Amino acid sequence: MTSRLHDSLSENLVQQLDLLRKTLLQAQGKDDAFLDADREYYRRMKHYLDQGHGECWMRHREMRDLVLGAYSHFESERYELGEIAVLPNHTHVIVRPLHGFELEEILHSWKSFTAKEINKHMNRTGPVWQKESHDRLIRDSPELLRTERYVRNNLLPREKRESGR
Secondary structure (H helix, E strand, C coil): CEEEECCCCCHHHHHHHHHHHHHHHHCCCCHHHHHHHHHHHHHHHHHHHHCCCCCCHHHCHHHHHHHHHHHHCCECCCEEEEEEEECCCEEEEEEEECCCCCHHHHHHHHHHHHHHHHHHHCCCCCCCECCCCECCCCCCHHHHHHHHHHHHHCCCCHHHHHHCC
16 A cells, blocks of 8 residues: 655646546556556556655654654454555555455554644644545455565665666
8 A cells, every 4th residue: 555645746747647547547447558558657646655745754763763653553453464564655555454454444543643743843734644535455376475575675775676676
C-alpha cells in the first residue's frame, strides 16, 4: 500500500495521472493494454513522488518515527506488517489485515492519527494525506518477494537504486 502526503504531487500532475487512470479503466478487459496502462500509471506516480515535491514532512526524524509508530501500534492485534518504507513525501507498507479488520479501517486509523499529530508537531492545520491510497493485492509468493524488494529498495539512496547495487 502506498500513501502520499497531500502536497506531494501538483494539481497538474494529478490531472495528468487521472487522465491516465481513465485510459486504464477503458483498457479493462484487454489484458495486455490494461497491464501496460497500469504499469505506466505507477511508473509515472513513482517518478513524480521520488522527485520530492511538497513539504516532505517525513524528512524530519520525529515525523518519520511518528508514522512508523502508528503503523506498528496495532501489529498482531489488527494486522500483520511486512516491509515498510517511510520516505519524505510518501510511504510504502505491506500489511495483511487480520480476521475482522478491513484494510480501509486500518488506513483511516493510520492517516487520521498521524495527520493530527503531524499538524500538531508542525504547528499547522489542514490536510496532511491524500485521500486515496494505492493498494495492490499480493496474490502469490513471487509477487510478495518482488513487492518486498521494491519497498526495501525505496529506502536506498537513489544513486544505488539506479545503479542496481
